[in-house]
Amino acid sequence: MKLSQARRDFYRRKAREEGYRSRAAYKLIELVKKYGLIRPGDYVIDFGCAPGGWLQVASKYVGSKGKVFGFDIKAVEIGLPNVFTYVLDVSLPNALDVVKECVLSEVNVVLSDISPNISGVWEVDHTKQIDLTLKVVDMLPHILKPGGHCLLKVFQGPYLDLVRSRLNSIFEEVYLTKPSASRKESSELYFVCLSYLG
């Protein structure tokens, strides 16, 4: 068995044993521990939230005084008292209006783990994924509190710098990272963005 396969199996088994809906949960746990992204009492939006691993993690970190709002094109039933989920395609022109209607106030943290259906054609998948990520970036001025944080998945490729320069202009600190639960062979990376300038 290859090392990458062994690691994938490790996180999959761990998620099953610890009751997380996806291996992705461990990516968020690692990044929250390293960067302090989510605190008790925070309000958090999670775009591309299905099947719900990040919702479970965020729910624990915000605690009973915080709230987590999840959006995805797929419906998610999670049964946690501080988590609210909605069906939404972020690429629709009215997506921002829907988010504002559901969340009602600005939030402390915006997460996006969005990835489109993978075609296998690298340029196509990269372009689609960045396009969806930019839809989320466009929403930030309307949904994120000044001083708030953001975590965005991106697929590597030529448009990465475009996203980076947008983020550099609106956050105090921006880091590009690959958590250890992310498969080595996957082209995904994460922008950790701290202290939104508003």
Ligand SMILES: C[S@@+](CC[C@H](N)C(=O)[O-])C[C@H]1O[C@@H](n2cnc3c(N)ncnc32)[C@H](O)[C@@H]1O
């Ligand atoms: C890798 S999964 C997210 C895993 C999730 N973070 C977890 O921990 O369970 C990517 C998600 O992005 C969603 N997605 C893809 N295109 C979308 C769109 N246009 N709007 C909203 N969600 C989308 C997919 O339906 C999928 O559930």
